[in-house]
Amino acid sequence: MTIHARVVRFHEIGGPDVLKIEEVRLDPLGPGEVRVRIDAIGLNRAEALFRAGTYYYQPTLPGSRLGVEAAGTVEEVGREVAGFAPGDAVSVISDQEMSHHGLYADRVHVPAQSLLPRPATVDAITGAALWTTYLTAYGALVEVGRVNPGDGVVITAASSGVGLAAIQLVNHLGAVPIAVTRTDAKSARLLRAGAAHVLAANQGDLAGRVHAITGGQGARVVFDAVGGPALSDLAQTVAADGLLIVYGWLDPRPAPLPMNWPITVHGFNVDLITSDPARMTRARAFIEAGLRAGTLKPVIDRTFELANIVEAHRHLESNAQTGKIVVTVQH
Template sequence: MNTHDRAVVFHEHGGPEVLKFEPAVDRPLRSGEVRFAVSAFALNRGDLMFLRGEYYTIPELPSRLGSEAAGIVTAVAPDVTDFRVGDRVSSLPFFTVQHGVQGTTATVPADYLAPTPECLDDIEACSIWMQYLTAYFAFQGASRVEEEDTVLVTAAASSAGLGALQVASLLGARTIATTRSTAKAELLRAAGATAVVHPGSRSLAATIHEVSGGRGVAVAFDSLGGDSLNGYAEHLAPGATVLGLGMLSGRLPTIPMAAMCRAEAVFRPFSLFNHMARADERRSGVEFVRKAVLAGLRPRIGATFAFQDLVAAYHAMESNRHVGKIVVRCPASEGVENSL
């Protein structure tokens, strides 16, 4: 391992300011693990919740952070046969207390690593899995999006929202995107939105009626929480699924029971990680994304930051001014470790 390798570590819960750059721990690889030199890693809102001790997995302090990175394999455990030193790879979304990929080197289970398609650079490679696997499992696992269904995506300018628009379009669905920014409307249409609802546009109700031909929303991909569902509950298709992905509003979702009962709709809390934990689903999701990328699917990169500007990168995420993924570039690693 390069003696100059650094890991992003936190010793206490808090905001981005508690993050520190520390020497990476040079420990022997455990069974099934792969180490790689990181050239770029992507930020996700879940990182901030993990940092504050509010996520699905509670960190054991001190802890590393992050689950999406790309780079080159530098070492493999003896029982790993799918990867070799020198392979270009990117890590799949996961949250454990033992692993974290933000830094100049990362060690992850081989089950949560994928070969990087030749058509992607490392900035793109570290930006595809979270958003596209979230959308895939939302639309082909937690719900079943069919061709010509109408899919509603709230907070659609987020990286998860953009991924949902792109994947729903690949599945043949009609998509309605919501955003608080009129300036982002064209970007959302370019990402596949059939229609965009924003301040000054037609109402959400009128848009749903027009796009769905009066049938209503079959699947809602709702990251807002709070009162968001109340804005479209009366316009759900019979048997609709509402996927609760987050609380960007800062509040738990409220459920309008009468409207949900009339539509015989289901509200389903959704987490990508429930699906990623199952090997068969993980493989099917990775294969779907791989084929889509080879056919031309690309992530939108909202901004890139230098390694030393990581805290500023997280503040940029918190500002909600960007559209697409925020990626941090790492200094080039020197030397390659021998296979173990």
């Protein structure tokens, strides 16, 4: 039987308008592969950068795909697949090679190792919004940062999906989340989301305000999504012998190496977790425990239908959102 899928692809780099929904024929399942009917897709800022040609690797054109996380239901399993069967609810975490393995689609073939069982208590929207953000926050703050109770933790781009996951995770660990946002427009929302303090970057003297909050010591960990020339100023918020973790480059300009030593600067990528089975096992246990306890729960900003993927990407780039944008798929 021939299976077709609706897939979002782009044939040139550019703005959201380059995204097109096209029908493609799926090849037969290979050994170790699973066909998943996608019900929801989690959007990430990296995908907008990739579409625009400003990510750390370039799309393969024409016909590049997009997307790294989704949730749905197993429809068929290939040979040599164990642990999954048709009808199973799953989350999907693709590798970072989006051109060929992107998940913006209504059906996909993926390796079985890309699947995570989705408990009955986790709906598709939550399952699509969960893993990239919380694995990033967990990997940076627990595996690398070793955040302890009472630590001051500065979180930039705090209203993003990863930023809000980090606020929840820092609270879960008994530490103090200090949210940094560009203006004070989102301050009330960030306080409701669990931030102990909210600092607007455009009000100046960020280091002085962080040191005041932390009793003059500075933050033991700073978790930064922005980079760029302001990195040196941000480094002034770090406590002596503290840790500056950079996981994004929302500001694409060169970022100077901070010189206020002693300080450790770590460039973090979620692959550190997803490519290591032992770390991934620990991460899953931590995140699933937080879900059960109710201390970790994705914040959904807005949902769009797959047919409106262009509008979803416009919203993704607007910086107006607080939390995760999810695209739902109608069958």
